[in-house]
Amino acid sequence: MTAILSHGISRRAFLTASAALGGGLLLGFPLSGQAASQGVASDLNAFIRVGADNTVTLVLPYVEMGQGAYTSQVQLLAEELELDPARVLYEAAPPDEGRYASPLFGGQITGGSGSLRGAWRTLRAAGAAAREMLVTAAAQRWSVSSESCRVENGQIIHASGRTLTYGEVAAEAALLPVPDAPVVKQRSNYRVVGQSLRRLDTPAKIDGTAKFGIDARPPGVQYAVVASCPVLGGKMKSVDTSAALMMPGVKQVVRLERAVAVVATNTWAAWKGLEVLNMEWDAGANASLTTQQMVDAADAALGRSGIVSTVVGDVDQTEMTATDRYEAVVRLPLLAHAAMEPLNCTVDLRPDRCEVWVGSQVVGRAQKAAADAAGLPLERVAIHNLFLGGGFGRRLETDYVTQAVQVARHVSGPVKVTWSREEDIRQEVFRYHNHSRVTVALGDGGAPASWRHKVVGPNIMSRFLPVYQKDGVDLDVVNAASGPYDIPNILIEYSRNEAPEGLHTGNWRGVGPTRNVFIVESVVDDLAHRAGRDPVEYRRAMMNSADTARPRAALELAVQHAGWDETLPARHGRGAAVFSGFDSHVGMVAEVAVDINGRVSVQKVICAIDAGYVVNPDIVRAQIEGGIIFGLSAVLYGQVTIAGGQVEQSNFDTYPVLRMREAPRIEVHIIDSDEEPGGVGEPGTAGAIAAVANAVFAATGFRALTLPLNPSDLRGV
Amino acid sequence: MLYNLQVNGAVHQADVDGGTPVLWVLRDILGLTGTKFGCGIAMCGACTVHVDGEARRSCVTPIDFVGGAEIRTIETLGEGKVGSALQQAWRELDVVQCGYCQPGQLMSAAALLAANVQPTDADIDAVMSGNICRCGTYGRIRAGIKRAAQILASAGEVAK
Structure with a gap:
């Protein structure tokens, strides 16, 4: 066995032999289909609880959003x-930014692959x-x-043949000191890991019993819907509620600073x-905002000098001496996430406590948002994190939690706030306009002698994850x-360009690589074409070092x-x-057919x-397949436009996404590797575009x- | 007004406005939350239920419209041969990801298979393109429907 603990994570952050979980409010929440463990249970650490009845409950820090x-x-x-x-129980971790922090991000975040x-x-460990x-x-x-004992199938077995179940010794085990350097199993002894174990969440998701945030129905719940100011960043001025209050089922109208909510006996009412x-x-201020203004602003940022984030060799000198130079400007649109489950949040707010049912990628932040909006200390806010009907980065935000608590402040008893699809698309936290200029000095055979890339985009990490910046550079925006x-x-070089205040920008599946892979690979493809070389052969010629061995093998x-x-065919x-x-290496080949009207059909x-x-x-495989489909929606259709400060799209009729008849055949080939695991949720999207x-x-x-691709550019003759 | 509804083999009462879509009666009044809200305009299929055996988008089907018709939802899909074959196929192929659209996908697929025991790719695409999946499970849904057809066919062989 190999010792682990070489990752520099505070051992105390995740291994605490405490007997009480949460304390005060019951913060854990059993998932559907999972019976709570009966009787006395001992916490062996933040993730493992063993009952005297030998039930083992695993507390899972990463939320289930389909991945x-x-x-x-x-x-x-x-x-x-x-x-x-099959014999363990599991539940979603309660909010706790310390105990359940991702070692990658330093907080309780499910995202970033x-x-x-x-x-x-x-x-x-x-x-x-x-x-x-x-x-x-x-x-x-x-x-x-201890050396004379082994474990097998939930039992400790002594060399003599005597056995004890985990449950029988759990209480004593919980009082022992936590091992300094627990020894993890060797991969060659794995029985469960490395296998395509069937998804544990499938049964509940095919018979209607799976509970998503939107399915929460605490007793006495009322149903609210909201409308925010259609002009992004605008505020409520006045509202005449008289007609609404006469509608059947309508109970009250709640006025917020930037939105209005109607509370009724059901969502339709x-x-x-x-x-x-x-x-x-x-x-x-955004009353006359247009997409063109934002595009112009991003172009202007391309003209400003930015902050240099990476320097290798001497680009200035190479450009001066090169005989041929290539330059391209790439522009990416505003995008919505459009997860299938529209945003929603259910809140039961009492004077001394707040209970929240939601699907969130950031459970700790959801608790903080609810506590702030409720004016309660953190420990008085319980979060029941249910299945997420898609995340894609949208549920890394907590605006909808804050808003639901604000509504709940005016409502007696629990209230579920559901956004319409239109509200979900119009009040997005958008993937913003990212523009890039790539300048390449060409060397022998048309290969890049130098590569200058100026990236323009908002510094999302300054707000979202400040540790993921260096010297003023959002490390995600320049990733890849x-x-x-x-x-x-x-x-x-990074030239910061923020959206107008009131238009919120955030993370979108694939984050930096989804933007930069398209930019880099379009330029490289173009360079190959200019050099009259096969695009794969051209790439191969730039991938000969040990550092490039893994991506090259994937290609x-x-x-x-x-x-x-x-x-x-033609x-x-x-x-x-x-x-x-995301610590993964990907090669991808797409095959398309383009009809004479410029309609693109992705074949495989x-x-x-x-x-x-x-x-x-x-x-x-499933994550790559899904990531590819998500990318195809973006490259073929993805675009949100703004006129008069308002989003012009509203639903799947105006914000189309890929449908089954457009879905190509997808093959995923996994390369055998013993390296540390890489992320797989986002690479498919980045590559497909x-x-x-x-x-x-x-x-x-x-x-x-x-x-996105514009059919009018692609028409045949 | 008070409606008597046939849902999943039982009679339920709902006192709502006649224009209320079946979706919200199921979810908010009857507590049958397996049927999902996705778009509200019959563009995504997440709300698909069966009304007298036919797939309907419950988000645009007013309660007044269904009268005494039999409504079936995802909660009892497994009671039928076709439904249970689909569920078996979905488990075998691990079709789901986030799972939010899957009740609608399964209800659409069940209606398809009930009418067409051996659907071609084109048949599947034609019926299933009304159901959006943002996780991108389309390939597995297609394979799942074919697998369910196979399960049903071999069950039919055994019955003979």
């Missing part, structure tokens, strides 16, 4: 505890520590050495009330800005499965993309991924440097 986090977390803990995953990467570091404590307790009971509200808004290539001279595998050299094309991101997408050691191969745009170039000769 399979519950299943893979249970796999890791069950493996170290030598338990059958970080669940498995974080769990890999903390949960194996937690499981091993608990196992050692259980063994020690049994050994002490028997007055034998509340909407009918909202329809007849006579509202006047103070539009504020030069690709996985051996380029001798690199200069990455080679994708290309091999894609039949890269096979000829295609107006069909293949496009490649390769990148490293082949992805090869080196995600390090893989805990659950089928979940990795780039590969499809390159395939469209191959099919039509049109190089899209502005997204």
Whole structure:
């Protein structure tokens, strides 16, 4: 066995042999289909509770939003505890920014393709520590050495054949000191980890019993709907409630600073009330805001000098001496997340406590937001985090929690606030306009002698995760800005450009790499074309160092499965993309057909991924498949536009997303690896956008440097 | 007004405005939260239920419209042969991710299979393109429907 604890995480942060979880309010919340453990239970640490009745309950720090986090977390803990995953109970971790912090982000965050990467570091050690404590307790009971005992299927077995269940020694184990250096299992002994264990959340999600945030129905709940000022950042001026209050089922109208809520006996009645509200808004500073103004502002930021974040070699000198130079400006649009479950939050606010039912990627922040809005201390706020009907970065925000508590302050008893789809799209925390200029001095064979990339975008990390900045640079916005290539001279520069106040910007599936992979891979593809070279061969030539071995292997595998050299009919094309991101390495090839009207049909997408050691191969495949589909929606359709300060899109009719008839065949090839696990939730999205745009170039000769693809650019003759 | 509704084999009463969509009667009045709200304009299919065996978008189906018709929801999908075959296929292929759209996907798929025991890709695409999945499970849904058709066919063989 190998010792672990080499990751620099505070041991105390996650291994505490305390007997009480939460304290005061009951903050834990059993998931659907999971019976709470009966009788006395002992906490062996923050993640493992063993009942006297031998039930083992795992407390999972990463929320389930579709990415399979519950299943893979249970796999890791069950493996170290030598338990059958089918016989453990599990529940969502309560809010606690310390105990349940991701070691990647330093806070209780599920995002950034970080669940498995974080769990890999903390949960194996937690499981091993608990196992050692259980063994020690049994050994002490028997007055034998720990070394003469082993664990198997939830029992401690002595060499003599005597056995004790975990439950029988749990109380004693909980009193033992936490091992300084718990020894995790060797991978060669894994039974559960590394297997495509079926998802634990499937049964509840196919028979209607799974509870999402929107399904919370505390006794006596009333139903509220909201309308915020349609001009982003505007405020409520006046509202005439008389007609609404006469509508059947409508109970009250709540006026907030920037929104109005109608509370009724059911959601529909509340909407009918909202329809007849006579509202006047103070539009504020954004009354005449347009998309063009924001695009112009981002272009202007391209003209300003920014902060240099990466310097390799001497780009200035290389550019001066180069005989040929390439330059491209790439522009990315405003995007909505459009998760299937519209935002919602249910709140039961009492004078001395607040109970919240929600689906959040940031449970601790949700608690803080609710506490602040309620004017209560943190420990008086309980969060029941239910399944998330999609996250994609939108549920990293807590605006909808704050708003629901604000509504609840005016309502007697519990109230569920549900956003309409229109509200969900119009009151987004948007992926903002990111513009880039890439300047390349060309060397031998048209290869980049230098790479200068100026990235323009908001500094989201300054608000969202300040530790993820360095010297004024948002480290996400410049992530993957030069690709996985051996380029001798690199200069990455960041020019900050914030959205107008009132238009909120945030994280969107794939974050920095989703933007930069498209930018980098479009430029590289264009350079290959200018040099008259095959796009894959061109990339290969820049990937010869040890640092580029993993992405290169991924590219080679994708290309091999894609039949890269096979000829295609007219107006069909293949496009490649390769990148490293989220500690994973990805090669992708998309094949498209473009009809004479410029309509793009993605025929197939082949992805090869080196995600390090893989805990659950089928979940990795599912994440890549889903990430690709998410990327296809963006490259083909994704665009939010603003006129008069208002979002022009409102629902799936005006903000289309990919449907089944447009879904290509997808192949995911996983590369065997013993490296540390990489993230898999976002790479599919990043790769798909780039590969499809390159395939469209191959099919039509049109190089899209502005997204989404515009059919009028792609028409045939 | 007071409505007597046939839902999942039982009679339920709901005192609501006649224009109230079935979706909100199910979710807010009867507490059958398996049926999901996604868009409110029949664009996403998350709210799909069966009304007398046919797939309907419950978010745009007023309660007044269903009269004494039999409403079936995801909560009793597994009681039928087709539904239980679909659920088995969904488990075998691990179709779900976030799972929010899946009740609607399954109800649409069940109506498809009830009418067409061996659907082609084109048949599946035609019916299922009304159901959006943002997690991108389309490939597995397609495979799941075919697998369910296979399960039903082999059960049929056994019955013969």
